[in-house]
Amino acid sequence: MNNYEILITNDDGYEAEGLHALKEAISSIEDVHVTVVAPANEKSACGHSLTLHHPLKFVEVDDDFFKLADGTPSDCVYLSLSAIYGDERKPDLVISGINKGSNMGEDITYSGTASAAMEAVLHDIPAIAISQVVDFTEPFVDYTLAAKTAKELVVKIKNGSFPLPKRQFLNVNVPNGLKEAKMRPTYAGYRFYCNDAHLHRNPRGEEYYWLGLHPLAFDVRKGKEHLMCDYDAITGGFISISPIQLDMSAYESMHRLKEWL
Numbered sequence: 001m002n003n004y005e006i007l008i009t010n011d012d013g014y015e016a017e018g019l020h021a022l023k024e025a026i027s028s029i030e031d032v033h034v035t036v037v038a039p040a041n042e043k044s045a046c047g048h049s050l051t052l053h054h055p056l057k058f059v060e061v062d063d064d065f066f067k068l069a070d071g072t073p074s075d076c077v078y079l080s081l082s083a084i085y086g087d088e089r090k091p092d093l094v095i096s097g098i099n100k101g102s103n104m105g106e107d108i109t110y111s112g113t114a115s116a117a118m119e120a121v122l123h124d125i126p127a128i129a130i131s132q133v134v135d136f137t138e139p140f141v142d143y144t145l146a147a148k149t150a151k152e153l154v155v156k157i158k159n160g161s162f163p164l165p166k167r168q169f170l171n172v173n174v175p176n177g178l179k180e181a182k183m184r185p186t187y188a189g190y191r192f193y194c195n196d197a198h199l200h201r202n203p204r205g206e207e208y209y210w211l212g213l214h215p216l217a218f219d220v221r222k223g224k225e226h227l228m229c230d231y232d233a234i235t236g237g238f239i240s241i242s243p244i245q246l247d248m249s250a251y252e253s254m255h256r257l258k259e260w261l
Contacts (some may be wrong), residue, residue: 011112
């Protein structure tokens, strides 16, 4: 019997604690083979970007563990399918994470973590993006529950089936500071944003900016009050699992657009 093949990547870089916690948890599953291809540097909030203007290079870190020099998470999946797997085989599942920080609501559009999962399902490979909600003021992040959750999901998929159709992936967010939590199906909440840019000056008086982190602020979507959004699940102490689709067409607006035209 062939091993169940899983490709793991992330957007925090190949040295990230969350990536290694995920690799250890998934590698402990019987009859599973794990390959890791992760960016050489942190690529948070890089979105679904591919590198088209300079070459990419695999650097072997360990057995079946590679960093992709200056690559994005989407590069890692795209190039792995060609250079590592080839035409004869594909991974059975792609997992991206464990991300340090949440990926809820419209943050998914920024997320390198989610984008790696997007790249996988574009190639008809089931995928999970998993993120650990954290308070960035805390010096230590505990990935234990997130790693356990990923393992449980993989076992369920491996021994059964993936619950979503093509071009949809599971976006998982795990609450902070809990040892146990139940999983809840959710949708991506309505995210509030602000423009948070911090101006500084270097010793020569030249201006430069740091982009700030938005505080987590969400609302329910109109007409979806009977469902649970990802943020409400997290604040309620649940693990949020959202089915995310790549079709972003606003079908309900097509009639309005036709009348406008």
